[in-house]
Amino acid sequence: MKAGGASTDLDHRRIGPRLRAVRQERGLTLAQVAAGTGLTKGFISLLERNETTPSVPTLFKICGYLGVRIGSLVQEEAVASLVSRQGRGEDLFGGFGVTDILLTPLDQRFLQVIESVIDPGGTSGDEPHSFEGDAEVIYMLKGMLDVTFGERTFRLRRGDALTLAPRDPHSWVNPSPRQTATVLWIITPRSL
Structure with missing residues (x-):
């Protein structure tokens, strides 16, 4: 996709080498990044070599630890960027029964919008996750989602929105045995 002559395509093959470059610029070892993010040294090494693709929370966690925005891994900031329907259908980040599609250009520094289609029983994983961010809003377009934040579980349905602090551990699951959630x-x- 193009807008104002600047490409906004996500080339996930750029993420790993750029993460490595940022890590090395900061004088950090794989072991230090692993310890700081709670990820394994092997996973970070695979990521840096583009042999695996991170989930959205994992990418936020690594970028938060390194002190960089996700957009800085792909391209310079553009004045205006269009993310067209035709160019956004790729599963960018993977997950457990979830397809994540980044709707905002990665160079967008102030806001990231991700659309997730979550299969019945799809989940954020066995453990609650957190990442460096100022605010996270979860807006339900279709289906249901149970979001556990602290000791509380919120059941979200179409039209519901939940705002939380992404630094605090939280998890989610599509509780429906038949319907996908968007x-x-x-x-x-x-x-x-």
Whole structure:
């Protein structure tokens, strides 16, 4: 896709090498990044070599630890960017029964919007996750989603929105045995 002559395509093959470059610029070892993010050294090594693709929360966690915005991994900031329907159908980040599609250009520094289609029983994983960000809004477009935040579980249905602090551990699951859920995640990355 193009807008104002600047490409806004996500080339996930750029993420790994750029993460490695940022890590090395900061003088950090794989072991330090692993310890700081709770990920394994092997996973980070695979990611840097483009042999695996991170989930959205994992990418936010790594970027938060390194002190960079996700958009800085792909391209320079554009004045205006269009993300067209035709160019956004790729499963960018993977997950457990979830297809994540980034709707905002990665160079968007102040807001990231991700659309997720979550299969019945799809989940964020066995453990609650967190990442560096100022705010996270979960907006339900279709279906249901149970979001556990602290000791509380919120059942979201079409039209519901939940705002939370992404730094605090949380998890989610599509509780429906038959219906997919479609969710918008609206995230303000960590203020630097």
